[in-house]
Amino acid sequence: MLRALFKMSTSPAPKRVKTSPPLIGTHNGHFHADEALAIYLLRLLPTYNPSTLLRTRDPSLLSNCHTVVDVGGEYDAGRNRYDHHQRTFDTTFPNKSTKLSSAGLVYLHFGKAIIAQRTGLNPESEEVEILWRKLYNEFIEAIDANDNGISVYPTSETASLSKRFNDSGITLSSLVGDLNNDFSISATPKSTDHETNDTNSASNPDPQAAEDTRFLAASTLMGTSFLRKLNGYHTSWLPARSTVLTAYQKRHENDPRGRILVFRDPAPWKDHLYTFESSSSPSKSSKVLYVLYPESSTPGAKWRIQAVPTGKDSFESRKPLPEAWRGLRDEELSAKSGVEGCVFVHASGFIGGNGSEEGAREMARRAVEM
Structure with missing residues (x-):
């Protein structure tokens, strides 16, 4: 018995099986603010941080993806499918009426984990819940509404109103739209390109590789804007809550x-x-x-x-x-x-x-x- 135990304690540990990072899929072609943000949000999580992104509309290629966002005609969180374009889709954020886009879907399912990961707060804490709802109200919902064609005001209330100036060109969604046509952005060199698509970028780096690079620029714009909001709400806005309550009392x-x-x-x-x-x-x-x-x-x-x-x-x-x-x-x-x-x-x-x-x-x- 002692010999058997000794043999067990000195035997080499089993080799760890290497696994590939989960592949994320979204559509190629014209991109929008919602999927640009959704992809960035996923990659904030350790599970998805090293993931490759596949931009395609080919169902056979998307079927091999671990997670699919904004394409595929399916919403099934159990299978990591997060599309919102199907006619039967009507999912909203808790206590809200705005239909979700791919950004809202990813945030609905992963937002609390992302907030906890970035702030160090307990995922089950009241603070995470408050920040999760605050960021949806102040950031995500407008993206959902924009992508789903929902106006800020009911049509009946704006029929007699006219804008004093045009502010549509300074929204994040508009700036992402501009990146679709920013042809000054060239394709990412293959040595640093972590993206892939249904076109062979090694032999044909343009125009698809350049489009993918512009998408990455859009994703970074949306994601870093989200992180600045989160940081401000966590480090300034949330602590001020108790300060204001004390002063109010x-x-x-x-x-x-x-x-x-x-x-x-x-x-x-x-x-x-x-x-x-x-x-x-x-x-x-x-x-x-x-x-x-x-x-x-x-x-x-x-x-x-x-x-x-x-x-x-x-x-x-x-x-x-x-x-x-x-x-x-x-x-x-x-x-x-x-x-x-x-x-x-x-x-x-x-x-x-x-x-x-x-x-x-x-x-x-x-x-x-x-």
């Missing part, structure tokens, strides 16, 4: 009706303020009108007083700073307002400044009553 210390909010450090506050107001349902006369905060965390920093917008994306303030103060600076502003240490008030009245916290508080106290 103490708002009546600054004004009997709770109309003035004060932060000790600058923080992204708008989203959180609207969320807490929505849950607490204050009366119209008790909503926060002004937010006070130092310009920086440096001791002795000047202070800002900012009027709260009527909505998240609005440039209209609930109560702009007084008309008589707008456009004035320094001594002239201090004399007009009766508050020492004033620095400025913007011509639109949405923001102003004072050299001290107490000066900013006094400006807010006077403004709420005017």
